[in-house]
Amino acid sequence: IKSMPLLFASAKTGLNVDEVFSLIKLVNKNMMANFSEGELSGILNIMQKTERLPLVRAGKMIQIRSIKQEATAPPVFSIRVNKSAFLPDDYMENLKNILREELGLIGVPIRIKITR
Numbered sequence: 001i002k003s004m005p006l007l008f009a010s011a012k013t014g015l016n017v018d019e020v021f022s023l024i025k026l027v028n029k030n031m032m033a034n035f036s037e038g039e040l041s042g043i044l045n046i047m048q049k050t051e052r053l054p055l056v057r058a059g060k061m062i063q064i065r066s067i068k069q070e071a072t073a074p075p076v077f078s079i080r081v082n083k084s085a086f087l088p089d090d091y092m093e094n095l096k097n098i099l100r101e102e103l104g105l106i107g108v109p110i111r112i113k114i115t116r
Helices: 017-031 037-050 089-103
Strands: 064-071 076-081 111-115
Touching: 037 064, 037 089, 089 111
Parallel strands: 076 111
Antiparallel strands: 064 076
């Protein structure tokens, strides 16, 4: 999984043992991170520019209205859209990747809830 850090370590030789603990601390810090509405609105602008949403009935596009963080450990983001509709898995993965990249959430699972 490309969003998860990979580290080769050896208890026998001591290779990268210190790095394991620093990586654990980093992932824990990322897991507990809170993000302001300002940060998330900037990412919302990036999402709207880079992603085209799938069409829904009558040829109307789904529009992302807002995004907010609902919880930590793991981070849960609520995305409000103009029409409640099924969003394809690949689109949801793209949204998660944008959030992960822009917020620096390395090694952390991200959950997204779609609301209307």
